[in-house]
Amino acid sequence: MGLPFDPKFYDDVVQACGLVQDFAQFVDGDETVVGDRGVQCSGGQRARIGLSRALYRDADVLLLDDPLSAVDSKVGRLIFYSAVQDLAVKRGKCVVLGKEELVIQSPDSLQPFPNAMATNSNSSAPIYWWCALCVHVEWRNQACRIFRRLRSCF
Secondary structure (H helix, E strand, O other), rough: OOOOOOHHHHHHHHHHHHOHHHHHHHOOHHHHOOOOOOOOOHHHHHHHHHHHHHHHHOOOEEEEEOOOOOOOOHHHHHHHHHHHHHHHHHHEEEEEEEEOOOOOOOOOOOEEEEEEEOOOOOOOOOEEEEEEEOHHHHHHHHHHHHHHHHHHOO
């Protein structure tokens, strides 16, 4: 998207998203065409590739809709702490995270939204949780505005 290639940051993102072994298995490594007429990937690989693309873009705000759903708990923990926390939150980014069940404990940067759950119309049980991971107060305010918009979708 017009950004210069940063090999150090690229390697950090690939490592944090657990893609090193996957790229080693692909015929053309990280230059393998994925998807349409390319390598067929598992759901977990697609999720990790998508997250790596979002992280490498280095946007100030990331909206992640259940990025850990397609991976097992071990890989999910790796991704959450090394990719989401270390490469996004600790670098001053705001991550708005949606998850069916919020089970990973986070340090003080985890800010669940007040009333931040969508419920099934047939039940009062929450089916989806939203939270923001931010270190800067101004990003928390931005995340709250994003959440208000997202809530209208449910």
